[in-house]
Amino acid sequence: MRQDDLYINKIDWLTITIYAILVIIGWFNIYAAVYDEQAAKSIFDFSINSGKQLVWIGTALLLITVIMVADYRLFENLSLVLYGIFLFFLLITPFFGKEINGQRAWFEFGAFRLQPAEFAKFATALALAKFMERPSFDLGQTKYQLQALLIIFLPVSLIMLQPDTGTAMVYSAFFIMLYREGMPQRYYILGLTFITISLLAIGVQNNIYIVIAVGLIVLLLILMGKKKISRILGLSLLGGLIIGYTYSLDYVISKLPEHQQNRIMVLFNPDIDPLGVGWNVTQSKIAIGSGGFIGKGYLEGTQTKFDFVPEQHTDFIFCTLGEEFGWIGSFVVIFLFCALLIRLVYLAERQKTRFSRVYGYCVISILLFHFMINIAMTVGLFPVVGIPLPFFSYGGSSLWSFTILLFIFIKLDSHRIQLLGRMS
Known part of the structure; x- marks a missing residue:
């Protein structure tokens, strides 16, 4: 018996089972989202989205087979090559891609489309894992922090040329992995402060209230500490920067496209235009609420x-689940996603090499970001940014990219002992 055959039983079938359940539930919900009882068609009909999604599911199974039979060393050895290839695709997408809703983010092949930005996620995750596995790598040093951020920033900058703000935002999820690998906490504190101030600046209509609040905070900090001139000047400068930022943010938002400005304002005032810019979120919340306890x-x-909710088979697929299966159905799906994420954390922590662990946490970060933002978006807790629900939303690029992302990690995990042998 070959040595590789000894590791077939090391495959984590629990993770695969959760994946399969989510894909199947998602497929049935895609059919429900396009169901028309006046002209009812079979769920297998290739002329509707559920039939097309079945094709994507079938081809995803082929991708899984290729990944699981491939040499596990292939993913590490080709990580930088794959990263370069998808950077190239992202570079040419704004020039040769299909324009849809003002974005050139897809390549069209007959009735099917592929979105390079979705596949660039796993390529970026592999590149980060390859880069960070070096023995000398230390996230406590500024030069390594900047190099890791550059790997993340390159695809983000190219995606913004399309422009696709929602997909670009997903790459911020890699900061979860960087935190696990030792990125200094001060950056996260500054980041949370930045986000909080941004939300206040957008949500508070009159910036004078922010000016007063910042002034009171600075005064309180001065009174609590020693009244050294350097402390006073430092805190005053910080307060001035915050106030300046709130006013500059107003200017930046005013330069965004109108539909993006509207999405931001709807987050803070859902009733601002319930029949216009607030329609999607309002109808989504009605659908979920009307499902009650059992749907x-x-x-x-x-x-x-x-068809009250636009894009219900893609970005708003969760409201179909909430309406037809109620609180119980929503709880089951949320539980499955949480179980998958917890299981992946367990798998990531048992890896024997830094490459596998870093890649595992990249997988966790991306799935967690998509899961949280998509559901928050459908219930009005986050602006509508066009982020699909993993394994659930309609779309081949989404399903393929998440499948590749997940199963590369499952493959690495099944060979974790062999990977340790290579490193020793």
Whole structure:
């Protein structure tokens, strides 16, 4: 028996089972989202989204097979090559891609489209893992921090040329992995402060209140400490920077496209235009709320049947689940996602090499970001930014990219002992 054959039993079947359940539930919900009882078609009909998604699921199974039979060393050895290839695709997408809703983010092949930015996620994760596995790498040093950030920033900058703000935001999820690997906490404190001030600056209509609040905080800090001139000047400078930032943020937002400005304002005032810019979120919340505890039943969702929620088969797929299966159905799916994420944390922590652990946490970071933002978006807790629910939303690029991302890690985990042998 070959040595590789001894490790077939090391495959984590629990993770694969959760993945399969989520994909199947998602497929049924895609059918429900496009179901029309006046012209009911089979779930297997290739002329509707559920039939097309079945093709993507079938090809995803082929991708899984290729990944699981491939040499586990291939992913590490080709990590930088794959990263370079997808950077090239991202570079040419704004020039040769198909324009949809003002974005050139897709390559079109007949009735199907592929989005390079989705696949660049796993390529970036592999590149980060390859870069960070070096014995000399230390996230406590500024030069290594900048190099890691550059790997993340390159695809983000190219995606913004399309422009696709939602997908670009996903790459910020890699900061979760960087935190696990030792990025200094001060950056996260500054980041959270930056986000908090940004939300206040956007949500508070009159900036004078922010000026007063910052002034009071600075005064309090001065009174609590020793009244050294350097402390007073330092805190005053900080206060001035915060106030200046709040006013400059107003200017930046005013330069955004109108639809992006509207999405931000709807977050703070959902009733600002319920029949216009607030329509998607309002109808999504109605659909989820109308499901009650046990839901209206499969294919019985009225919000779904009458197309009240735009993009319900993609970005707003979760409201279909909430309407037809209620709180119970929503809880089950959220539980499955949480179980998957917890399981992946366990797998990542048992890795024997830094390459596998870093890649594992990249997988966790991306899935967690998509899961949290998508659901928050459908219930009005986050602006609508076009982020799909992993394994659930309609789309081949989404399903393929998440499948590749996950199963490369499952493959690495199944060979963790061999990877340790290579390193020793």
